[in-house]
């Protein structure tokens with residue numbers, strides 16, 4: 001079981017670089033793979049800005065399809081029981097319903113699996129942002145034979161044994177061996193298509209459909225944006241034309257405390273060593289949030305009401321708590337309930353072709 | 359446990375950065391992604407290790423049980439007692455549902471004969487220079503029925519306060535001391551208990567819940583074991599005091615404080631009474 005998870009996650013690691021912020025050194029001879037086919041435009045749904053795409057990995061129909069297949073393929077794990085989708089399951093908003101994913105259950109200091117929805121827009125990946133970006137992740141461990149040493153060859157061998165995969169990799173990247181790097185580029189391109197927008201909120205605010213939101217959700221949106229009420233949008237940004245619901249920055253809310261009030265996870269600090277980053281985590285994007293319970297990096301909050309109550313309580317005190325986090329006990333029962341209703345209106349539409357290949 | 363073993367290896371490697379024999383960075387990262395322990399855990403250990411060692415406790419003052427004295431007594435309300443006020447919990451439907459009838463505010467709870475409950479009675483002075491054995495049992499406060507149980511409690515400096523939540527809603531306990539560190543922490547339903555302590559004596563520390571405005575409690579922190587919270591009858595007892603002169607104070611959240619001087623002879627049992635003036 002452990003090995004499987006390790007291997008599945010090795011695939012993940014191929015996409016998200018290591019803890020080290022140091023740039024990997026590339027053997028000069030190694031050529032970077034290039035997608036072959038015609039570049040496709042990934043259309044952003046209503047409410048989302050254009051999808052950022054790295055120059056070195058333009059999405060093609062072939063790489064996206066290949067990435068999708070790999071994402072759901074359990075064979076990439078050693079005994080064929082775990083795929084990326086085991087922890088990033090479309091049934092649970094591309095996250096999982098557990099506090100900590102399988103294989104880490106009960107382990108102290110674990111993190112909740114975040115959704116991969118809209119991760120194309122994250123300037124840094126992971127709760128602590130230790131992976132600089134999707135494209136850097138793809139490069140990251142790939143070109144480095146020392147870093148790759150352990151398990152990548154196994155995965156490569158396994159995929160190479162399948163003639164269908166061989167054909168698909170050839171179609172996507174041109175003839176050549178199946179590499180880990182290609183696999184991760186394909187998965188990154190697929191992930192860029194896992195976008196959720198056009199929610200009732202988007203149709204209301206950006207689509208001119210004043211009936212798209214319920215009265216409660218409209219009030220909740222006002223509370224969310226009002227600096228004197230919920231003050232949520234100061235971090236969960238809502239723009240003029242679109243809303244990512246994140247400033248892509250790191251904040252300490254005090255989530256994840258032990259009994260004695262010590263932070264159980266230092267978050268961003270472990271990456272930057274900056275005192276200000278102690279216990280800081282990346283602002284979540286909130287899209288499809290009703291589907292991705294439990295909440296926070298430690299999955300400690302089971303419901304959206306618990307999350308709203310967490311903010312009403314001013315989070316948990318600690319020396320590094322963000323100055324924007326203050327008790328919101330001035331919010332009335334109605335305003336608290338409206339915030340929950342509003343968060344529920346952020347469930348959008350995913351493209352039809354991001355589920356498992358039938 | 360293979361994962362565990364790998365984490366250990368990974369940590370060692372992180373410590374010895376650049377070592378030729380290092381394990382793949384990917385492995386570290388994967389473990390970090392999965393367990394999130396690889397990246398953060400290491401730093402935590404450092405913090406723990408760098409904590410100063412605790413100082414040896416000074417010698418405990420010997421109290422001879424043969425001569426120890428007792429102060430007993432009663433805290434009373436003199437005059438009209440205020441009308442009972444019910445708490446409006448309609449702000450939180452779940453809280454409302456936890457109670458069949460009305461829930462009354464507990465700032466003044468007086469028995470039929472005027473005995474005043476939830477008064478904190480303690481030795482205010484006379485014990486200077488003495489040291490007492492540390493309390494081993496934690497003092498408990500529970501968030502139950504969207505109230506703090508108990509309303510008033512006493513605790514020793516350094517004694518563990520264990521905080522639980524028995525309700526199906528989130529609470530966020532927030533002691534508001536002047537002389538101790540202020541903190542607040544949320545406990546969602548079924549959350550594990552908290553264990554905190556207070557570093558300095560302080561009578562009293564008001565406690566609120568940041569989520570439910572009506573929730574109140576008061577904690578009296580003292581550096582000796584001679585304190586009591588009165589029950590329904592207003593009765594208290596301070597046992598095992600060494601003979602001597604003391605100032606005893608009674609605190610009540612609405613009526614403030616009263617104090618009395620007592621001189622205790624060996625093995626004496628002295629009764630005193632505190633009378634708070636009502637409206």
Ligand SMILES: [Cu+2]
Pocket residue numbers: 504528529530567568569570573
């Ligand atoms: Cu409460």
